[in-house]
Amino acid sequence: MRNGALGEQMRRSGAPYRIIFGVNLPQLVEIACDYAPDRELAEQLRANVTTRESLLLAPMIYPREELDYATALAWLREVSTPEVSDVLCHRLLRYMPWAWDLAQEVYNTAETPLQRYAALRLGFNLFPANLNGLKEMAQAERSLSEPMTASLSALILSEISYLLD
Numbered sequence: 001m002r003n004g005a006l007g008e009q010m011r012r013s014g015a016p017y018r019i020i021f022g023v024n025l026p027q028l029v030e031i032a033c034d035y036a037p038d039r040e041l042a043e044q045l046r047a048n049v050t051t052r053e054s055l056l057l058a059p060m061i062y063p064r065e066e067l068d069y070a071t072a073l074a075w076l077r078e079v080s081t082p083e084v085s086d087v088l089c090h091r092l093l094r095y096m097p098w099a100w101d102l103a104q105e106v107y108n109t110a111e112t113p114l115q116r117y118a119a120l121r122l123g124f125n126l127f128p129a130n131l132n133g134l135k136e137m138a139q140a141e142r143s144l145s146e147p148m149t150a151s152l153s154a155l156i157l158s159e160i161s162y163l164l165d
Contacts, residue, residue: 015052015081016080016081017050017080018050019050019052020051020053021052021053023053025056025087028053028056028060029060031057032060032061035061036061037062037066038061038063039062041061042057042058042059042061042062042063043058045057045061046058046075049080055080056087059075059091059092060087060092062092064092064095064096067092067096069096069101072092072093072096073105073106075088075093076088076093076102076115076118076119079114079115079118082114082148085114085117085118085121086121088118089121090125093122094122094126099122099125099126100126100130100133102122103120103122103126103137104119104123104133104137106118106119106122107120107123107137113146113148113149114148116141116146116148116149117148117149119137120141120149120152120153120156121152123137124152124155124159128163131160131163131164134156135156135157137156138156138157138160139153139157141153142154
């Protein structure tokens, strides 16, 4: 499933990985479906920070019932790109009963725009729950005029406005 053209395009765009196979997300989902949930394998994949596809597959095969708050907090704080954040939040974290608490904690203690992006992304994956808190986070982020989070904040605020109108 390797796609050399996509991998090369990602490299030229500044992707921070040493190894990029260029496998697209639907193909990665297909690969993940070939494996039973496996915590040890997911952790090994996540430890392989030099390979894009490893970081994207890890949350797809991590057993949800085995994920604890401390592990989720570490994974969310340590995302390396918005893409990794998106997959982590969509495929794993949004299913946790404490996901909103996690999003708030990461946002309130974030040291980088990427961490704030990750917190916003998780909050958005929980939409429409916690509308007031998510709206406050997105408004605060919009006031920072941070390029990494600007479009996500605008999208969140637009969706909330649409829902409330």
